[in-house]
Amino acid sequence: MDIIPISEWLPSKQQGKPMIVAGPCSAESETQILSVAQTLAESRGVHLLRAGVWKPRTRPNSFEGMGEKALPWLVKAQQEFGIPFIIEVANGTHVKKALDAGIRHLWVGARTSVNPFSVQEIADALEGEDIPVLVKNPLNPDLQLWIGALERIHAAGIKKLVAVHRGFSTYQKQLYRNAPNWEIPIELKTTYPQLEILVDPSHIAGRRDLLHEVAQKGFDLGFDGLMVETHPNPDQALSDPKQQIALEQFDDFIAALETKQPHFNDQITQDKLVHLRRLIDELDRGLLENLKHRLEIVEQIGDYKAEHGVTVFQLERWRTIIQDRLEYARKAGMDDELIRSVWNEIHKASIRLQTDVVNRKLES
Ligand code: PEP
Ligand code: MN
Numbered sequence: 001m002d003i004i005p006i007s008e009w010l011p012s013k014q015q016g017k018p019m020i021v022a023g024p025c026s027a028e029s030e031t032q033i034l035s036v037a038q039t040l041a042e043s044r045g046v047h048l049l050r051a052g053v054w055k056p057r058t059r060p061n062s063f064e065g066m067g068e069k070a071l072p073w074l075v076k077a078q079q080e081f082g083i084p085f086i087i088e089v090a091n092g093t094h095v096k097k098a099l100d101a102g103i104r105h106l107w108v109g110a111r112t113s114v115n116p117f118s119v120q121e122i123a124d125a126l127e128g129e130d131i132p133v134l135v136k137n138p139l140n141p142d143l144q145l146w147i148g149a150l151e152r153i154h155a156a157g158i159k160k161l162v163a164v165h166r167g168f169s170t171y172q173k174q175l176y177r178n179a180p181n182w183e184i185p186i187e188l189k190t191t192y193p194q195l196e197i198l199v200d201p202s203h204i205a206g207r208r209d210l211l212h213e214v215a216q217k218g219f220d221l222g223f224d225g226l227m228v229e230t231h232p233n234p235d236q237a238l239s240d241p242k243q244q245i246a247l248e249q250f251d252d253f254i255a256a257l258e259t260k261q262p263h264f265n266d267q268i269t270q271d272k273l274v275h276l277r278r279l280i281d282e283l284d285r286g287l288l289e290n291l292k293h294r295l296e297i298v299e300q301i302g303d304y305k306a307e308h309g310v311t312v313f314q315l316e317r318w319r320t321i322i323q324d325r326l327e328y329a330r331k332a333g334m335d336d337e338l339i340r341s342v343w344n345e346i347h348k349a350s351i352r353l354q355t356d357v358v359n360r361k362l363e364s
């Protein structure tokens with residue numbers, strides 16, 4: 001996928017610095033929108049303002065967003081404070097209404113990215129438009145479905161494409177509202193290194209007291225920015241009241257996050273890293289040499305077993321080996337699981353090797 005980096009279409013976003021999208025879960029009134037826009041325009045490092053206009057709600061009869069009557073509020077705030085708004089679209093009509101009103105940044109929500117028909121309808125409505133689109137992960141932990149949604153939007157000609165990780169639904173009650181399954185966005189990044197991924201700590205955590213740790217984890221893992229819900233009066237919010245942080249606390253929230261660079265910038269730390277990596281290289285070489293030697297001995301034993309008609313696999317011997325290695329590991333304070341899985345693999349390889357030796361002997 002050819003993707004244009006955020007810093008090339010959003011002038012306020014510096015290369016290498018995290019992208020911050022912030023704003024209320026839902027647009028509720030013109031006053032709320034103007035107050036959010038005014039505060040965040042003065043705030044450090046907010047690049048894009050968010051607000052939900054059409055809200056996908058789990059149950060009917062909950063607040064379903066102000067709908068298109070909120071669009072002029074957002075457009076007014078964009079003009080007055082000079083930061084664009086981004087809104088969620090769930091079908092082709094939403095896309096058309098947003099674009100007609102002058103909203104030119106859109107996101108696809110988790111309840112939509114799960115459905116290829118809806119994503120395709122949005123993609124069709126976007127055909128020929130040159131606007132940024134953010135695609136949240138689908139509700140269920142399915143990387144291919146997320147990739148599929150990104151591909152459909154991309155195939156409509158959208159190159160200002162960004163992914164948003166908002167966690168995954170689970171039936172089991174747990175600390176976070178949505179399970180982070182960090183390995184999924186990491187795998188997405190590995191598949192498409194040029195695709196920038198934002199983390200949405202609000203929908204992952206579901207509680208404002210857990211926002212910091214989730215956002216920090218996102219930065220520690222090297223993701224490219226955040227989408228955070230913030231509201232002038234979170235407890236009175238018409239949607240997601242528990243997870244939104246007060247507008248007045250937003251700056252402190254961002255300031256408390258430590259951003260990490262992919263490389264060390266001072267020479268001493270860099271030298272130390274080089275030294276430690278050399279040490280790792282040496283230790284790995286030692287591991288490889290030992291492993292090679294071990295396999296040679298295993299082969300000799302295979303020969304010996306074949307000559308004397310003894311079975312390749314001997315349960316007692318395997319039990320002794322694994323018990324001995326685990327006991328050593330425990331005394332040395334090493335992780336049981338690691339030792340068990342490493343020796344399982346070594347043992348499997350040894351059995352394979354000896355079986356080959358025996359078969360060769362039988363053939364000759
Ligand atoms: C939202 O951002 O308010 C929202 C509905 O998010 P999601 O699609 O991640 O549930
Ligand atoms: Mn929300």
